[in-house]
Amino acid sequence: MSSIRFIMVGGFLGAGKTTTIARLAHAYQSQGLKVGIVTNDQATDLVDTHTLRSQGFEVGEVAGACFCCNFNELTSTTAKLDECGRPDVILAEPVGSCTDLVATVVQPLMQLFGDRFDVAPYGVILKPSHGRRILSGEAKAGFSPKAAYIFKKQLEEADFVLINRADELSTEELDELTRLVASEAPDVPVLRISAKTGDGFDAFLELLDQRGDFGRRILDLDYDIYAEGEAELGWLNMSLTATSASEFVLDELILDIVNRLRISLAEAAAETAHLKTIGLWDGFHGVANLVSSDSAAVLSLASDCKTKSAELVVNARVAIDPEQLQSQVEAAVREACGARDVQVVIRQTQSFRPGRPVPTHRISQSELGA
Incomplete structure (x- = not known):
């Protein structure tokens, strides 16, 4: 049997991951592909799961911990989606306060389940409202340096970064965000999209369809800072x-x-x-x-x-x-x-x-x- 294309789209809390996942799902369905979705949260009763199911998608939920800390539940949830009708594509939305997902999710899937999953390049959505403040080093960035550390590490491990809400930003604002991302994560491709309108999604889909040497940006991560940053929320x-x-x-x-x-x-x-x-x-x-x-x-x-x-x-x-x-x-x-x-x-x-x-x-x- 052919492997299932596994696409995980990361990004900070409120970056627009659910809207992006829904638009991607519709795009793949329009190609005649079967799509399954896996959402993720530290607790049950996730709005994102209700939202996606209400739109008619097959959705499995990994609750109680992030994908990295509940990896076995991630793989068993994808297996349940497989039992319901083998999907061609699985779209996964990790917890927005998580990072180190290349080392703890992408690579383990490739190495342990390479016969089952064809893992796509890992894209991270930039949240403009906090991105500009955090990456420019504003004193009133809204979060402590420890929480901002997570935000920055998410960009560093990405195969490509998506600047979302492009329809709401001026050319100058988009250029500034692109420069800030480049200074934080050099050599990481940047794409401008709007999950709401679909602008930029053709190029986004082309990126996701690529095969090659992806998912290799293993972070040098301080888990003490990471844990303290998450615990501030x-x-x-x-x-x-x-x-x-x-x-x-x-x-x-x-x-x-x-x-x-x-x-x-x-x-x-x-x-x-x-x-x-x-x-x-x-x-x-x-x-x-x-x-x-x-x-x-x-x-x-x-x-x-x-x-x-x-x-x-x-x-x-x-x-x-x-x-x-x-x-x-x-x-x-x-x-x-x-x-x-x-x-x-x-x-x-x-x-x-x-x-x-x-x-x-x-x-x-x-x-x-x-």
């Missing part, structure tokens, strides 16, 4: 049910929740890495998100529906204590629902700081060879 996944005696506009509710959090987190001087809320009802789904503290909350996917009942999921990744984050999310949810006479029942909340990464496998530079 408060991590929250919350699922809840909203009901009302009269209809409410689902999109307005989820956007209001994100807006209220944007304001309260800014008042607490807590930098947002990413914040997502999805609302689901009877085949309809809407998504609102916030990608940084200095950007606006947006309705990234409209449900265009009114309902008396909906399931909501909130994911928040913020530089703040997890208990304080949970308190702020609960307050925003209750205030937004209360303003519409909507009753809310919180079914589950997971709030924590990520633990120290302990990879299942790690291929060293000496093992890889010169």
Whole structure:
């Protein structure tokens, strides 16, 4: 049997990985290929999984740890997708706060499962809102040097870097980001794309279709700094049910929740890495998100529906204590629902700081060879 093309697209929290994965999936399906998707999170109830499944994709989720620390779950999840109908392509979206993925995921897949997977070049999406601040060394970059260390290392190990949201940036801003990436990660090709509009995706697909000497940028990584940088983020996944005696506009509710959090987190001087809320009802789904503290909350996917009942999921990744984050999310949810006479029942909340990464496998530079 022919091997499955395995494509992993990395990037920092809020870089646009899910939107990119969805557009790639549609592109491959239009070529007559079967596509499977694997999402990844430190906890269950991931907005990205709900979003992709709501678009009709076959999605497996690796929850509880990143791909590198839960490598066996990654391979077993891909096997389950295979059982459901052998995919030609598997698209994988790793946790946005992870790095060292070439040594702990790409190379182990190549060396241990080379007969099963044909691994594509590893692309990393640059998040412009934090990229400019972190790479230019601004004093108010939003994250500590330890968290910024992760951001920079993600670029360093990439086979190519994608500057996303090109449709929202001027030529001057795109040129500046290209220069900053080149100074941080010399000799790494840079491509400008828009996951929202599809600009640049033809060239992106050409890059992904290449075969050759890829996935060899093994990092010289300080795991103490890496672990401390991840642990600075408060991590929250919350699922809840909203009901009302009269209809409410689902999109307005989820956007209001994100807006209220944007304001309260800014008042607490807590930098947002990413914040997502999805609302689901009877085949309809809407998504609102916030990608940084200095950007606006947006309705990234409209449900265009009114309902008396909906399931909501909130994911928040913020530089703040997890208990304080949970308190702020609960307050925003209750205030937004209360303003519409909507009753809310919180079914589950997971709030924590990520633990120290302990990879299942790690291929060293000496093992890889010169």
